[in-house]
Amino acid sequence: xxxxxxxxxxxxxxxxxxxxxxxxxxxxxxxxxxxxxxxxxxxxxxxxxxxxxxxxxxxxxxxxxxxxxxxxxxxxxxxxxxxxxxxxxxxxxxxxxxxxxxxxxxxxxxxxxxxxxxxxxxxxxxxxxxxxxxxxxxxxxxxxxxxxxxxxxxxxxxxxxxxxxxxxxxxxxxxxxxxxxxxxxxxxxxxxxxxxxxxxxxxxxxxxxxxxxxxxxxxxxxxxxxxxxxxxxxxxxxxxxxxxxxxxxxxxxxxxxxxxxxxxxxxxxxxxxxxxxxxxxxxxxxxxxxxxxxxxxxxxxxxxxxxxxxxxxxxxxxxxxxxxxxxxxxxxxxxxxxxxxxxxx
Amino acid sequence: xxxxxxxxxxxxxxxxxxxxxxxxxxxxxxxxxxxxxxxxxxxxxxxxxxxxxxxxxxxxxxxxxxxxxxxxxxxxxxxxxxxxxxxxxxxxxxxxxxxxxxxxxxxxxxxxxxxxxxxxxxxxxxxxxxxxxxxxxxxxxxxxxxxxxxxxxxxxxxxxxxxxxxxxxxxxxxxxxxxxxxxxxxxxxxxxxxxxxxxxxxxxxxxxxxxxxxxxxxxxxxxxxxxxxxxxxxxxxxxxxxxxxxxxxxxxxxxxxxxxxxxxxxxxxxxxxxxxxxxxxxxxxxxxxxxxxxxxxxxxxxxxxxxxxxxxxxxxxxxxxxxxxxxxxxxxxxxxxxxxxxxxx
Numbered sequence: 186x187x188x189x190x191x192x193x194x195x196x197x198x199x200x201x202x203x204x205x206x207x208x209x210x211x212x213x214x215x216x217x218x219x220x221x222x223x224x225x226x227x228x229x230x231x232x233x234x235x236x237x238x239x240x241x242x243x244x245x246x247x248x249x250x251x252x253x254x255x256x257x258x259x260x261x262x263x264x265x266x267x268x269x270x271x272x273x274x275x276x277x278x279x280x281x282x283x284x285x286x287x288x289x290x291x292x293x294x295x296x297x298x299x300x301x302x303x304x305x306x307x308x309x310x311x312x313x314x315x316x317x318x319x320x321x322x323x324x325x326x327x328x329x330x331x332x333x334x335x336x337x338x339x340x341x342x343x344x345x346x347x348x349x350x351x352x353x354x355x356x357x358x359x360x361x362x363x364x365x366x367x368x369x370x371x372x373x374x375x376x377x378x379x380x381x382x383x384x385x386x387x388x389x390x391x392x393x394x395x396x397x398x399x400x401x402x403x404x405x406x407x408x409x410x411x412x413x414x415x416x417x418x419x420x421x422x423x424x425x426x427x428x429x430x431x432x433x434x435x436x437x438x439x440x441x442x443x444x445x446x447x448x449x450x451x452x453x454x455x456x457x458x459x460x461x462x463x464x465x466x467x468x469x470x471x472x473x474x475x476x477x478x479x480x481x482x483x484x485x486x487x488x489x490x491x492x493x494x495x496x497x498x499x500x501x502x503x504x505x506x507x508x509x510x511x512x513x514x515x516x517x518x519x520x521x522x523x524x525x526x527x528x529x530x
Numbered sequence: 531x532x533x534x535x536x537x538x539x540x541x542x543x544x545x546x547x548x549x550x551x552x553x554x555x556x557x558x559x560x561x562x563x564x565x566x567x568x569x570x571x572x573x574x575x576x577x578x579x580x581x582x583x584x585x586x587x588x589x590x591x592x593x594x595x596x597x598x599x600x601x602x603x604x605x606x607x608x609x610x611x612x613x614x615x616x617x618x619x620x621x622x623x624x625x626x627x628x629x630x631x632x633x634x635x636x637x638x639x640x641x642x643x644x645x646x647x648x649x650x651x652x653x654x655x656x657x658x659x660x661x662x663x664x665x666x667x668x669x670x671x672x673x674x675x676x677x678x679x680x681x682x683x684x685x686x687x688x689x690x691x692x693x694x695x696x697x698x699x700x701x702x703x704x705x706x707x708x709x710x711x712x713x714x715x716x717x718x719x720x721x722x723x724x725x726x727x728x729x730x731x732x733x734x735x736x737x738x739x740x741x742x743x744x745x746x747x748x749x750x751x752x753x754x755x756x757x758x759x760x761x762x763x764x765x766x767x768x769x770x771x772x773x774x775x776x777x778x779x780x781x782x783x784x785x786x787x788x789x790x791x792x793x794x795x796x797x798x799x800x801x802x803x804x805x806x807x808x809x810x811x812x813x814x815x816x817x818x819x820x821x822x823x824x825x826x827x828x829x830x831x832x833x834x835x836x837x838x839x840x841x842x843x844x845x846x847x848x849x850x851x852x853x854x855x856x857x858x859x860x861x862x863x864x865x866x867x868x869x870x871x872x873x874x875x
Contacts, residue, residue: 353739356701383745390747394698394739400728401763402735408753418746
């Protein structure tokens with residue numbers, strides 16, 4: 186799962202332009218402007234490109250605005266590319282954060298912590314890497330993309346309303362988050378899957394509890410999301426330990442974290458409980474890395490005794506692992522812009 | 531919405547028996563035994579009925595175990611009837627609480643507060659009446675009974691897991707509940723609907739937030755429940771004030787509190803968004819008091835611009851008002867038992 190950005194600066198460009206997933210966007214959005222302004226503030230003004238107009242072209246290979254952190258990946262990629270263009274060295278996660286809060290994490294690969302920071306300006310609310318991507322090579326991620334027809338809430342405006350109206354959010358921020366962040370860091374460093382899984386699920390649930398405590402409430406999980414969580418708890422109960430963990434962000438889609446050794450059996454149960462629609466091709470339905478074996482494991486399915494849902498409840502499944510962070514693509518054929526500054530497609 | 535209980539004591543009965551909604555139940559359930567034991571402990575042992583076996587027959591005119599407090603109504607009715615039989619005077623809400631916590635409230639009519647109490651025994655966790663049923667005669671209740679095929683959680687075991695695993699529940703109990711209970715009492719005393727509505731919705735949401743913060747999570751509301759909450763917020767936004775309030779208990783069904791003046795317009799919107807299935811008779815679908823007018827109010831429906839759901843999302847609708855509490859039915863034709871101690875039907 187990744188975002189890709191090409192930026193061209195040229196004295197020949199007449200105006201600044203921005204395309205996202207093939208569609209031209211306004212260049213004047215506050216998020217984009219903030220990032221560009223912050224990057225340029227650190228740029229050596231004598232560089233010729235400082236005065237040139239730019240063309241930006243970005244795309245994600247996964248759904249936008251579906252609670253899969255597309256803006257985190259997108260802004261991290263954009264800010265990294267801007268930093269290359271304007272020859273900025275050093276910390277840029279604070280700049281990425283101005284595009285999308287969680288983008289500061291995506292500036293680094295592997296396992297990353299976003300620090301709350303103490304300064305009123307937020308300048309020290311940056312990200313640091315806990316461990317590189319190859320630290321825990323067995324870790325896998327399965328994203329269950331859920332069909333959803335519910336009205337979407339913007340996660341930014343949702344969080345604003347939450348801090349204004351939830352009576353629980355302050356307690357969570359002051360008394361729960363720090364302790365959990367410490368325990369999570371240790372679990373990652375120790376590659377302690379069971380602790381990792383328990384904190385992941387508990388904190389996902391508490392985040393959604395806080396959203397529900399907002400007035401009016403923000404509801405991101407739907408019946409399918411809860412059915413997935415229920416499946417994970419049944420699976421873990423059967424396995425007598427936390428073997429699979431779910432987490433939900435600002436949308437109904439489940440991110441499942443599990444070790445490679447568990448993937449075959451778990452995906453078998455998922456396929457039984459949420460059957461693939463017959464009219465969707467397997468190549469369309471199973472995306473990302475190749476799943477080991479999608480055959481039904483009859484024993485575990487029988488033992489768990491879970492009732493299958495109708496087909497079509499899941500849209501598709503992405504199988505992936507922890508990524509390595511931003512990379513510069515040297516090969517011009519990879520670039521998204523033509524020499525005239527317009528998108529290739 | 532009510533529960534009805536007939537108890538017969540007779541020297542001719544050979545054994546204790548208990549029927550609920552037409553089905554014989556075990557007499558040895560801990561909840562039933564606790565209530566009977568507690569009532570008998572206060573009874574004058576020289577009364578002849580103290581030594582007779584009893585037959586108990588109970589029924590609810592609304593669904594059991596659907597999060598509509600059927601056990602609260604049932605145990606309040608049972609304990610009130612037992613108190614009549616054993617000639618107990620004075621406070622009995624502490625006894626009803628041993629059948630079902632919230633039954634202590636249903637011992638009184640009108641607006642009732644259940645006090646947390648301070649004693650470790652729980653003996654002072656009783657209910658008191660804030661105001662009689664006729665204090666706020668304009669108040670109406672619409673119960674939207676939701677079709678649900680989700681696995682049920684018992685509310686008692688759910689609450690036990692919550693106190694053991696939720697990191698938020700203690701904060702809620704210590705820092706939120708008392709203040710809200712006071713504000714709610716004042717809103718009822720002052721007949722301040724807007725405050726009543728806001729506290730009702732916020733506290734319902736927070737209760738479900740706490741359930742979600744339980745591990746594994748307890749989820750009582752489903753997509754339809756959230757769609758109802760969303761409809762209420764849209765309605766109130768349109769009306770520029772809190773005119774309708776929802777609350778959800780340990781199930782997906784919505785209890786809507788609203789003033790009589792709002793019923794006609796609100797039910798019109800409900801009927802538009804959640805259409806009655808054509809194959810269900812209106813008499814089956816609209817239960818309780820007669821709804822004023824179920825005609826579509828085209829203006830508000832157009833202005834709100836809410837998309838109708840499929841038919842069948844709601845099972846039926848109950849229209850009712852605040853009840854007057856337990857009553858003794860003198861007319862023998864009302865009794866549920868025959869002279870031989872067996873149910874009439």
